[in-house]
Amino acid sequence: MIIIQNTEQSFHIVNMIIATTRKKSQQFVNKMEKENKNSLVPALQKAIQILNFLSEQTQPISAAEVSKLLNLPRSSVHNLLHTMLDNGVVQKNENQQFMLGTKILQWANALVAEQDMISKFYQAIKQFPELEPYTLTLSTLNQDQVIYLACKNSSLPLGITFKIGMHFPAIFTATGKAILSTFTDAQLAPLLENLPAPFTDTGVTSIEQIQQEMSQIRKQGYAIDNGQLRKGMYCYGIALPNKFGTAKFGLAASLLEYEAQDQAVVDQLLTALKQLAEELKPTIFTQSN
Template structure:
C-alpha cells in the first residue's frame, strides 16, 4: 500500500499487541519501550488509549496483556467462518432449486468481500468466489449490506459525490445511492440489474445479528436471459434464506 496511507500509531499498536500476544502480563511500559523501540512518553499515551479502548489491560503490577476488545474482534472473525459453514449447508438446496449461484459477503470499507459461494452447474459464472472484492455501490450485496446506513455514514464512506461507474447501469452518484438505500431499507432486499457485471442480475438480502445489526448479506446471481423467468422466485428464496441465517 502507498506510503501516504501509512499510520505510524497503528503500526506501534500492532507491535505492542504482537508482544503481548505471546507473553501476557510480563512486560511493563519500560520493557515494552525498549523492546519495540518507542519512547516512554509516546508509549505511555499509546497504552493509555489502548487501555481505554480495551485493546490492552493492565494489572496491579503495571504489566500488560491483550484486552477484552481484541478477544471480541477475534470472536467476530471466527464467527464469519461459522456463518460460512451454515451458509453452505442452507444455500445448497436453494441453489439446486433455482439452478443459480448463491453468494455470501461482508462489507469491507466501500467494498464487498465475498466469503463463500455455492456455485450452480452453469458454464457462465460471475467471478465472485471467496476473497474477491468488488465496489459495494455496484452490487446488490453491497446495497443490502449498506441498507441501514444513514446519510452521514454514506458520506463518510464516499467522500466524493461522484461514484465510479463499473457498467453503464452502475449508480453514479452518492445522492442516487442514498435514495436507492432508502428503498432497499423499506423493501428488505436489494437488486442489481447489470450494475456490476454486464449480462448479470442479482437479488440480495441482509443477514442480521440478534441485535438487528447487519452482519453479512447473501445474493443470487444469474445471467440476464434467466432474470425475467426467475427473479420473483429468486427474491423469495433469498429473503427466506437470509432470515434462516439471521441470529444463528
C-alpha cells in the first residue's frame, strides 16, 4: 500500500475522493429516491454532505455546528456522525469535535495504489513488442468478480472488446483464475458458494473442477481460459502476488483459439507475460509495505 506522506497531500486526495463520490452517489441517490421514497438513501445523501463539509474544515467541529451550518436536523447529524465514528470514517477529539477519520485515508491510499498500478501497466507494455498482437488486460478482484482496470485491445476478432470497468465472474476468466489460485481454501470457500451459469460449454460448473484448475495453476504458474468467457478466444493469465503471496491484480493476454494451438506462440506469449509481471513486481511490493 502506498503511504500518503503529508497532511496537504492527504486532504488533496480526500477531497478528490469525496468529490468523485459525491457526483456518483448523487446519481445513485436520484435514481433510488424515484424508485423508493421510503428508502434509506436520504441518509446516505446526508452522510456524503457531512463528509464533504468536514473535508473543507481546517479544524475539528462539533455536531451542533455541523447541524447548524448544514441546516440538518440535530438528531440526524448525531446519528450519522456516530455511525461513521464507529466505522472509522470520522474521528472525535477530547472536546467532542469531529474530523475525517483514518478510514478515509485507507480509501485514498487504495485509490492511489490502483491508479499507480494502471499507470505502470501502460508504461510497461510498451517494452514488450512481442505482446503487441494480443489483447492485454490488467484486472483486480471484487468479491467473486474480476474488474478490468486497464486494457490494450488488439485488432483480432476476439468477439469481445475489453473496456475499463467491465466485469465478469472470476472463475471464467484467466486473470480471475490466476488471482484466486493465490488464495487459501478458506479464502476461496465464500467466493464459490453460488456458482454462476457458464457462458460456454467449456465453462467450469462445479467446485471440484475449480479446485482442479487451482491446483494446476499453482503448479504451472499461469491460468488458462480455454474459451470459458468467449467461444473461440483463449486467454492466459498471471497473478501479481504481493510479498505475502496473495494477489490483488492479474495480467492476461488474449488471442484466437487457433493461435493457441501453436505451442511456440503460447510459449513466447507466456515468456513475455511473465517478464511483464516482473516489471510490475516492484509496484506490487511497494503497495504491500
